[in-house]
Amino acid sequence: MKPIEIAKNIYDVGVNDWNIEDFHGYSTPLGTSYNAYLIVDDKVALIDTVKKEFADQLLANIEQIIDPRKIDYVISNHTEMDHSGGLARVMHRIGEDKPVYCSKMGAKNLPMHFSSKLNYQAVKEGEKLSLGRHTLTFLETRMVHWPDSMFTYLKEDQILFSSDGFGQHYAGFEKFDDVVGHTIMPHAKKYFANILLLYAPLILKLVNKVSEMGIGIKMICPDHGVIWRQDPLKIINAYAQWSNQTPKRKAVLVYDTMWHSTEQMADAIAAGLNAEGIKVRPMYLRKWHRSDIMTEVLDAKAVVVGSPTLNNGLFPTVSDFLTYMKGLKPLNKIGAAFGSYGWSGEAAKLITQEMEGMGFEVIAPTRHQYVPNAQSREESYEFGRAIGRLIREQVPA
Ligand code: FEO
DSSP: OOOEEEETTEEEOOEEETTOOEETTEEOTTOEEEOOEEEESSSEEEEOOOOGGGHHHHHHHHHTTSOGGGOOEEEOSOOSHHHHTTHHHHHHHHOTTSEEEEEHHHHHHGGGTSOTTSEEEEEOTTOEEEOSSOEEEEEEOTTSSSTTOEEEEETTTTEEEOTTTTOOOOOOSOOBHHHHOGGGHHHHHHHIIIIIGGGHHHHHHHHHHHHHHTOOOSEEEOSSSOBBOSOHHHHHHHHHHHHHTOOEEEEEEEEOOSSSHHHHHHHHHHHHHHHTTOEEEEEETTTSOHHHHHHHHTTEEEEEEEOOOBTTBOOHHHHHHHHHHHHHOOOSOEEEEEEEESSSOOHHHHHHHHHHHTTOEEOOOEEEESSOOHHHHHHHHHHHHHHHHHHHHHSOO
16 A cells, blocks of 8 residues: 655555454454554654554555655554554564563553564653654553554644544555545544443543643544544544433444244344334344444443344344443443243343343343244333333433
C-alpha cells in the first residue's frame, strides 16, 4: 500500500489485512488494518509495527519514504502481536541496538514475546522524546486494553497515536473519517463492545483525564481502521457514552433452538416486548455472530436468552455466548431466560444462574414443555410484555 502523508512528514505506513474473517473470536467481515506511523524529522521514529506476516509489506511501505535503516527510534504502544509481531523483522533490518520505547509493562512483556536482547527503553507517564521539530509525549493507558498499553501524543501537530483505542476493524483505502463517512461508526461501536467494554470504567477515567489535560487533539490515529481528523471529538464523545453504558429502551433477544419450540417462544416474547414499545430483534445464534450480538448488548437494557435443554444442560451455542458475554462484563442489565424442554428442563435455570453471576437484575424464567400451544405462546407474549414494562420503568423514553 502506498504510504499516506497524514500531516507534514508524518506517514501512515501500515497495511490492510483484507482477508481476516475472525480476529480471536470477533468476526471481521470487512477485514482489518494494522496501522503504523512514521515521523521523519532530525530523528526518525516508527510508531508500532504490524502483524508478523505483514512485516515485509511494512518495510516496503517505509522504503517508499526513507531507507528503513534511517529509523532511529521505534515506539511500541502495545505488545499484542497484531502491532508488535513485525518487531523482530523490523529491528533486524534497522539495527537491533536502536531503542524501542515502551511503557514499563511493555518493557516487561515484550521480552516474553521477542528477543530479550533488544534495547527496550521503559518510559514514564508524561515523559517526552524530542525528534527535532516534533516532540512525543507518552501517556500510560494501562489495561486499555493490556497492561502494557500506552498512547503517544505529538504536541506540534496535536496528533494522538492511540493504539487500539478509537480503532475499528476495517480494511479500506479510505483512511480518514471524512472520506469513509458515517458508516464507520458501527465498526467503532463493535470494536468498543468486543474489545474494550470490559475496561469501560478505566476508559471513562482516561477520556476525562485527556479532557482535563486540555491538550488539543486535531487528529486521532488508531492502530486499526480509519484516522479521525474531521471530528475527533465525535469518537471521544461516543467513547464517553459507550463507557457509561447508558441503556436505551431496547432488548437483545438471543436464542438457539432444536425443533423450533424455543424459536416460537422467542417470537412471542419479541412480540410482547414490541407491544410495550421496546426495540427488539430476535437473534438466532446460528445466524448471528457472538460479536455482532455483543454490539447490540452494549446499549440494550435487557438481555433475554433462550435455550432448549439438551442432555440436562444448555445448547452449546448458548453456553458459548454466555461465556463470551460474561468476560466482557456488561453493566446495568436486566436478564431473563426462557426455553422449551422435553423432560428435565434445566436450561432456563442455568441461564438464570449465569446471568445472576454477571450481576444482572434477573427475573424468573419461563419454560414450556415440548411444542408451544396457543396458551403457552400467550404466556411467552406476556413474559415479553412484563420485561418491556420493567425496561420502561427504568429507562426514560
Ligand atoms: Fe490491536 Fe490489542 O491489539
